[in-house]
Amino acid sequence: MLQLRRITRSYRMGTVEVPILHGIDLTILRGEYTAIVGTSGSGKSTLMNILGCLEQPSSGHYYFDARDITSLSDNERTDIRNVRIGFVFQQFNLLPRLSALQNVALPMVYAGYTRSERRERAEAMLERMGLAERMGNRPNQLSGGQQQRVAIARALVNQPELLLADEPTGALDSRTGEEVIELLSGLHGEGLTVVLVTHDPSVARRSGRIIRIQDGRITADSGHGAGPERQPGAGSDGRSRPWNAQHLPPP
Ligand SMILES: Nc1ncnc2c1ncn2[C@@H]1O[C@H](COP(=O)(O)OP(=O)(O)OP(=O)(O)O)[C@@H](O)[C@H]1O
Ligand SMILES: [Mg+2]
Secondary structure (H helix, E strand, O other): OEEEEEEEEEEEEOOEEEEEEEEEEEEEOOOOEEEEEOOOOOOHHHHHHHHOOOOOOOEEEEEEOOEEHHHOOHHHHHHHHHHOEEEEOOOOOOOOOOOHHHHHHHHHHHOOOOHHHHHHHHHHHHHHOOOHHHOOOOHHHOOHHHHHHHHHHHHHOOOOOEEEEEOOOOOOOHHHHHHHHHHHHHHHHOOOEEEEEOOOHHHHHOOOEEEEEEOOEEEEEOOOOOOOOOOOOEOOOOOEOOOOOOOOOOO
16 A cells, blocks of 8 residues: 655755665555654654655655655645545644634535535534534544544544554543553544554554554564454445444545
């Protein structure tokens, strides 16, 4: 599903280019659940941002379903990011002035849903996250765990094929973090491809595959744990959306 070939990324600091990722080669299969681990500053978020089309690599190629992302226009890349990829961050990144419902509905504006469709789908997704009673609350009126569940609802509402989570439990206490991990495991169980960054070895062990990054290089990879590439419930457009088809009204 995802292929990185000799991906590098460097940042310009004043007059010098500081290399961060040094030729990453990585293949992720549809349906896999991958954990990325490594010390602070090793390049995990940089790699996730490239996978999520939030950043472009300095060199190398990124193929998403065999399509070379690195050769696309900014608009084409934005479309892929909005519709096919969901992203969850450590600090939730919700818009503070919007309600939970409005936060979840927002990505659907760009995906071209009508207002009533957006409302209906955002409500269904928040209900699924156990937040039926909290839809009108703004982020500062929610607990950390609730905010992260709103963020996950927002990441899922366009029915992405890939969910990226950069330390999704990093800002949560261990019990709330556990609930979020349970939620992600459940989504993976329903067929969603998940890549997560974590500092927590017990979280990493529950994934199907652990990749270690050190100084911008992959230094260990437990290999494909989720079995061969599979496309459960792929729709007529060939996109796999098995995990929430029964929970949401059709697009
Ligand atoms: N926009 C930027 N400009 C310059 N340097 C950057 C930028 N973003 C990241 N870096 C540098 O790239 C390196 C890798 O950063 P990255 O955020 O990918 O690390 P990380 O593995 O996610 O760390 P952490 O576990 O602390 O989140 C760091 O040395 C960081 O200072
Ligand atoms: Mg990081």
